[in-house]
Amino acid sequence: MARRTVGFAGIVVVTGAAIAWAATSANFVNDPAEFDQGGGVASSASYVQLGSIGGTLFVTDPTNLIGRTTSTGYINTAGPGETTFGTPTTGVPSFSVAAGASNPGATNESASATNVSMVQFRFTTGAAAGTITVNSITVTASGTGNDGTQVNNVELWNDANTNGVVDGTEAQLGSTGTYSGDNGTVTFSGTPLISLAAGSNTTLLVRESFTGSPTAGSTFQATVAVGGVSAVDSSSNPIVPAGLPVAGGVKTIAGGATPGSLSIAVGPANPGGTSVAPGVVDERWLQFTVTASSVETITVNTVRLTATGTLDDGLEIQQVKLWNDVNSNGLPDDGGASQLSTTQAYSGDNGTLTFGAVGLAVPAGTTVTALVTYTLIPSATGGATAAATIAANADVVGTGATSGATNINPTGAPVGSLRSVNFPPQEVFRTPSSKSGGGCAAMPVGVAVPPGAPLGVLAPWLALAAVLLLRRRRA
Ligand SMILES: [Ca+2]
Numbered sequence: 339m340a341r342r343t344v345g346f347a348g349i350v351v352v353t354g355a356a357i358a359w360a361a362t363s364a365n366f367v368n369d370p371a372e373f374d375q376g377g378g379v380a381s382s383a384s385y386v387q388l389g390s391i392g393g394t395l396f397v398t399d400p401t402n403l404i405g406r407t408t409s410t411g412y413i414n415t416a417g418p419g420e421t422t423f424g425t426p427t428t429g430v431p432s433f434s435v436a437a438g439a440s441n442p443g444a445t446n447e448s449a450s451a452t453n454v455s456m457v458q459f460r461f462t463t464g465a466a467a468g469t470i471t472v473n474s475i476t477v478t479a480s481g482t483g484n485d486g487t488q489v490n491n492v493e494l495w496n497d498a499n500t501n502g503v504v505d506g507t508e509a510q511l512g513s514t515g516t517y518s519g520d521n522g523t524v525t526f527s528g529t530p531l532i533s534l535a536a537g538s539n540t541t542l543l544v545r546e547s548f549t550g551s552p553t554a555g556s557t558f559q560a561t562v563a564v565g566g567v568s569a570v571d572s573s574s575n576p577i578v579p580a581g582l583p584v585a586g587g588v589k590t591i592a593g594g595a596t597p598g599s600l601s602i603a604v605g606p607a608n609p610g611g612t613s614v615a616p617g618v619v620d621e622r623w624l625q626f627t628v629t630a631s632s633v634e635t636i637t638v639n640t641v642r643l644t645a646t647g648t649l650d651d652g653l654e655i656q657q658v659k660l661w662n663d664v665n666s667n668g669l670p671d672d673g674g675a676s677q678l679s680t681t682q683a684y685s686g687d688n689g690t691l692t693f694g695a696v697g698l699a700v701p702a703g704t705t706v707t708a709l710v711t712y713t714l715i716p717s718a719t720g721g722a723t724a725a726a727t728i729a730a731n732a733d734v735v736g737t738g739a740t741s742g743a744t745n746i747n748p749t750g751a752p753v754g755s756l757r758s759v760n761f762p763p764q765e766v767f768r769t770p771s772s773k774s775g776g777g778c779a780a781m782p783v784g785v786a787v788p789p790g791a792p793l794g795v796l797a798p799w800l801a802l803a804a805v806l807l808l809r810r811r812r813a
């Protein structure tokens with residue numbers, strides 16, 4: 339068996355520290371045909387990664403040199419009779435790329451559309467990786483349109499808030515470019531282009547503009563193809579991410595009465611994951627964006643929400659409102675006319691509701707932000723969860739201003755946000771910056787207590803509260 343051929347040791351590049359195998363993972367497997375010939379390798383054994391040549395990863399256990407063909411950057415996971423081996427805690431950099439959560443779908447676009455989001459992709463580095471440095475990314479064009487003459491201003495951006503569009507403070511990476519020709523490439527470079535810390539995610543976005551010359555019906559698509567990412571690990575050895583290629587949706591040039599396209603995504607100030615006090619009026623719950631493609635203004639007329647989670651949505655959510663979040667800050671602070679449609683309530687636990695006559699206009703080629711707020715009953719169940727979700731693309735319906743189409747559905751669903759009710763209730767200790775309610779007028783303001791603190795921890799805080807209360811009464 340070739341794995342014992344000593345000659346390999348002379349040509350492989352020694353890169354690695356010892357690998358400590360920990361909890362099981364699908365990424366690493368023990369192939370008995372390879373590993374067990376070393377005398378029964380235990381899961382606690384140390385391995386040294388030597389490097390890779392031509393797609394074959396070489397590692398050593400204490401007695402053997404082992405070479406395995408790999409398709410993912412790891413020891414091959416295929417083959418009968420294999421058992422899960424474990425995740426290395428040091429040594430092997432795990433590095434992958436995948437389509438982003440807001441990777442642009444197929445849309446209709448104007449022949450003169452600018453800054454069209456084409457493909458969004460996310461790098462993920464494992465906790466075992468050192469810093470991975472990406473020095474260049476090459477994007478490949480496809481489709482029937484001529485990418486060399488009909489596309490310009492191809493740009494790569496760090497989509498920091500992962501929403502699939504470029505926002506105010508996000509950074510462009512590399513230089514603005516053009517494709518090398520029809521179905522050609524453009525390469526973004528830097529030294530480094532981007533640096534990826536171990537155990538992190540980074541989302542990037544490619545956008546481009548059309549010159550006005552594409553004919554109706556022609557198509558454009560951007561892809562990060564196999565071989566399109568040039569990167570090195572912390573030892574300056576080349577490393578290839580698993581997961582390529584990643585492609586964006588096909589953009590079709592609209593003609594005649596072709597309607598525009600809509601897409602929805604989680605908003606930049608979505609409050610998901612945080613807990614709220616019961617009884618607060620108009621507590622933000624879901625922020626989402628609606629983007630119209632470059633063809634025409636689309637007015638959103640219908641938004642349907644589906645409730646999930648342990649809260650009894652029919653009994654414990656008094657009011658559900660939809661807002662135009664004009665300043666995109668995630669708060670219903672945009673003036674009296676910003677509430678869209680009428681106040682609703684869920685049909686029951688895990689039920690649905692529909693906002694009609696929404697009238698939210700999304701100009702061509704722009705993104706607007708909308709907000710859903712909940713008013714919970716004051717006795718809402720502490721610790722209960724509630725998610726507001728646009729469950730399906732059919733749950734949003736828009737009308738095209740020039741095409742006259744009345745049934746435009748977006749891409750991007752589901753879009754949702756889950757929050758929980760404070761447990762234990764914390765109203766007693768609210769600070770002045772908190773919202774009103776809770777019946778705690780006698781308590782001094784400005785005293786915050788760690789949530790869930792035991793009585794022993796609370797004692798000094800209660801003493802401070804008593805002192806402040808006495809001072810206030812004397813004043
Ligand atoms: Ca083409």
Ligand SMILES: [Ca+2]
Binds near residue numbers: 499505508
């Ligand atoms: Ca963004």
Ligand SMILES: [Ca+2]
Binds near residue numbers: 648650651687
């Ligand atoms: Ca529920």
Ligand SMILES: [Ca+2]
Binds near residue numbers: 664665668671672
């Ligand atoms: Ca706002």
